[in-house]
Amino acid sequence: MQIPNQDTIIALSTAPGVGAIAVIRLSGPEAIEIVNDVFHGKSLTEQESHTAHFGTIRDNERADGIAKIIDEVLVTLFIAPKSFTKENVVEISCHGSPFIVQQIIKLFLRKGVRLAKPGEFTQRAFLNGKFDLAQAEAVADLINADTEAAHTAALNQMRGGFSEQIKQLRQELIHFASMIELELDFGEEDVEFADRQDLKNLVEKLLSVIKILANSFDLGNVIKNGVPTVIAGKPNAGKSTLLNALLNEEKAIVSDIAGTTRDFIEDEINLEGVVFRFIDTAGLRETEDKVEAIGVSRTREKMKQASLIIYLFDMKNDSIVEIHRDINMLENLGVPFIKVGNKVDEAQPELYEKLKEGNDVLFISAINKENLEALKTKLVETVNLDKFKTGDTVVTNIRHYDNLIQTQNALTAVMTGLESDITGDFLALDIRQALHYLGEITGEITTDDLLSNIFSKFCIGK
Template identity: 50%
Template sequence: MQSQKDTICAISTAQGMGAIAVIRLSGQESIAISEKLFVPAKEGKQLANEKANTIHFGSISDGDKDIDEVLISIFKAPHSFTGEEVVEIACHGAPYIQQQILQLLTKHGARLAAAGEFTQRAFLNGKMDLSQAEAVADLIASRSEAARRVALQQMRGGFSNELINLRTQLLNFISLIELELDFSEEDVEFANRDELTKLVDEIQALLKKLTNSFSLGNAIKNGIPVAIVGHTNAGKSTLLNTLLQEDKAIVSDIHGTTRDVIEDTINIEGISFRFIDTAGIRATKDEIETLGIERTYDKISKATIVLLMLDVNDPDKKIHEAISDIKKRLNDYQQLIVVINKTDLADASIIKQRFAIDSFHELSSTDTIVPISAKQQLNIDVLTNALLKTVNLSAIDNDEVIVTNVRHYEALQKSYEAILRVSEGLSNGISGDFLAQDIREVLHFLGEITGHINTDEVLGNIFKNFCIGK
């Protein structure tokens, strides 16, 4: 980490041409440096004497040379994003103007900010904890309404508050247990073991819930992976093109046209789905097609949702074999939707009777059958509704805490393993010093998430992935 005493500057808006650009400064010399360049429209005005949270019109000049007309916003410590003096210069968005202003700022004592350094300072100055800082990056990178809502909820401290409450309760108990150790010769008990057992059970359940939420959170953040699989010529590529509303994949009556994986993402009612069109499954001697089929099975193992495409005119035996083959490859966390395609070529009443869910012993109550015609775009809305039902939308709508960060997930897993040892120790009546050791481990891993416990290496890895200016 570079010195926190420096005054830093960077362009905070997107790089390139635009109507307006914002250049941000943070540090104890922000206002003083800005004043060296700023010529106020109102003669005699001095930025240092102006109130916080005010905006001032004027121009930026390099000696006798006017650079641009600007608006300057002033924020004074500690009431700013970083907790320091902050100045934001809104200028016209020409890249040349932006660079000229940056050069003048560095000439007068500021330095260019590193990636994520503004948010890092906000963390170091206690304006937010580490999980909130990471949520800032997630909010900037959000590509769907669900991702935005989850990131905003975390940035406002929803996740942090859960963890702070857990740590506070555990700290109270560990203090009592360690007090017992100081009076071990008197054989006194300050920490009520029944109350501790109750607390440990509650924490264990909450940690399990938070850990389990990661599968949903990761999908929301990166797009829910949906593998479209099935036999050749079942209509997989046609379905992909229909969903994307473009000719992404080649469609042909020739078997084995799709030999590699084709991916694209679409947004359905605020949820991103990452569709993966795969090579058709069949017995083949073609080496290239065989490699494609191997990749199909690999994508099945990594998908959250599997769309098994079947031709409505396929014989029963072929359909049952396809369902059995796919079901064997799925785990308990994957959702199967059986898509019966080409329904425009068959009688509706026969389809309804033949493809009722209870006609397939291979399927469970969580599986779904959706008859469609990808070519004629029939029942596509029914399919998209089935996709949405696989997502726990109620958790998003109710603003429940959803874990989206891999680092948080790993720390929660370690916390959960440690709290299990505490629970086991209480059941076996182990001594307070061993209990205290396991509780300290829980506190350590929870503290890693919020930044109560951190290292420069962890901070460096987190903030290097931020954009410059944030």
């Protein structure tokens, strides 16, 4: 597939703002010739690909007829098809003044170059066959990766590991799809080209692989987006103190007055390559204070939406009955939680002995920062990065996950049809559906709306 009306596009590829250097990128059939018209140095049209050239950018079309130097620049050439977009690409490294950047871009706009849309460089790379759609999406993930795990996952996907798995699954299914379609062509002769048992074995194999990929999304989502972690407990259990201790800064207001936290306070830390997004909430208790009651209600909603809960209780003041009641409530939520007893330095001896028996409570002193490292270790253990560290493919993109589920549903329908001995035309319909959803992952099947939705989320200049 090719882009219609391939004009030349331009955008700032480095972050906007003042900096030592800014990089302006052009891509399109006439990119080199257009830049050559305003570049004073070597003739760019006579240079080889992947070479850099020093010179000046000059505005030759001033009303007074005097060419004005805009900046001294370094121009790098990438001649098609040996470029990111597989088109002629020119990258202009200029001084990082926003004024200089603006003047250079305005100069090229006057020469007929068009401003690039968000993600248009990567979109052109995809449409020109540089890589498939899943790999193109990994480019954005790589740019936004803020942990080692997220970086590794994006890099693996960009290198095509996930894509190859999907393409292999699809290719195996295409073979049987063609056999079923052939049967339909000879419908009146009652012939069977696709062995039903072989097809059943294949569908079982595909369902097994797809289930593993789909199940990896929980881990992939954590790697990419972090773990929403709610700190919940009664007022004055030390939730805000714990948040401040974990973040190592005074983020939340700490007070002896119960119910100080009325809304959510959020921040995040990186623990061994995983981002935990901590949410300090209003205390869990019945209250007649209308404002505090709203905060408690919102806390319960946040707990339902969380991926992990730190249940913090007060070893100095809470009773075993209150703690067990809260634990029972958390178990009914179905969200993983860690039991943490705070103020262990002031703990009721009897309460401490009872809770120590179960060996599933972590005892800390948030105010003294005692045993916080053990809590951090426990948090990382709940994520379980072992699967990711083995090098297995991990799905991190919600669109890919949705397509895998749709494929799973279509293949389940194929299996049901095989067991019910339905006719080939109905089997073919479900097989086509499965092929369609697998093809959407890698971009073998696309629509303009799908591409627009994906690439509009990229930054301009990429």
